[in-house]
Amino acid sequence: MKTVLKHITLWFALACALFASGQSFAQETQTEKPEKFDSKSFIFGHTGDSYCYHITEINGEPICVWLPVIVKCKETGWHCFSSKHVCELKDGETFEHKGSQFFIEPIKADKYPGKLVEVKADGNLSRPFDISFTKNAFGIFLVCAFLLAFFLPAARMYKKDPMGQPTKYQGLVEWLTYMVLDGIIRPNVPENKVKKFAPYLLTVFFFIFFANLFGLIPFFPFGANVTGNLSITLVLALLTYFFVNIFGNKHYWKDILWPDVPIFLKAIPIMPIIEIISTITKPFALMVRLFANILAGHIIIMVLMALIFIIGGMYGAGMGGVMSIVSIFMTVFMTAMELLVAYIQAYVFTMLSSIFIGMAQQEPEHE
């Protein structure tokens, strides 16, 4: 306890000293106005999707991993080129490839912010069919590759030697799997259906958990904000909707479409419509919960980092240095909380999915 207090006092004293020197330094160099920091494009550039994987900038030269752009235009067919050509265009330039002109709309644009548009012959802008390998697609494939590489060898080891002594790696995989299987799936899904739904639920838990974790690691190749993207959580929620409703019991569908209520509630279909809407709102809530939690965490961390540059832009580099100590402390705490949120969101998504699947598989109690 005494050592902690000593550390806190020392760091606070350092911050105060830097503050004092920063103030005097700012007074001296008031002649040059520091340039304004564009915080909005900083924050949304890091949390959104992009065609290139921006790592850093050396001497004004951006160092990126140029991911491929794969589009299909109506007239000119398939185009596949490196995003280097379109990411480094100045304002007003377009990139010409096999007869079509392309450029990327800036984030502040009205119609297609941040997207690749094609300039047609008459000057109109249109969006081609775009299946580019963007940063988020790269992130998804990275998580999938990690999951395959992490879990499949354990399965093979068990298959080869079921009665053998498990290694430490097998023990880890077994612990993780049974934590989800016995903790989340078995309490909610009836026992005879566990084997049918456990693959999907386990996959969705580990995908969300590792995608959240990989979004927190700041360097290449891990920095992609996969689950903070509404499209990806939409697909996960649609999968849950599919598994709940396609494999639903006859009893489940009877309870929705013709429930056991007085006739005046189901003849004019009030109850069935409410029940059908409720089957949609439950996965919708799953989608927005996961998206908003992860995106909010990323935005908070980005804002704390951007504070350094905003203060530095307003008061000069000395104050920026002071701000960076405070900001880094806060960012460390926020990132630790984001680790907890990563696990909790995966847990809640899987638990709710298993509860919905279990509710759809209930046998009616016999009188």
Added chain:
Amino acid sequence: MLLSTILEAASYGPAIAAVAAAIAVIGAALGLGKIGQSAMEAIARQPEAGGRIFTSMIIVGAFVEGVTLFAIVVCLLAGQG
């Protein structure tokens, strides 16, 4: 009449979005405080059940946060446009 002219002239979208986000956070803080209060009272009554109560508290906290973040997402969208 003067009020409506003022409201037409300036665009208060982002400012009202910020106020709405703050109000949503009030609801979240109250809800999470109640969850924490009842969880701590329950653990104080029966310390052996501490693990299960803690797990339930985390789960209910995630639900309340989810509802709040609905409101935050709407405020973000309102602040943009």
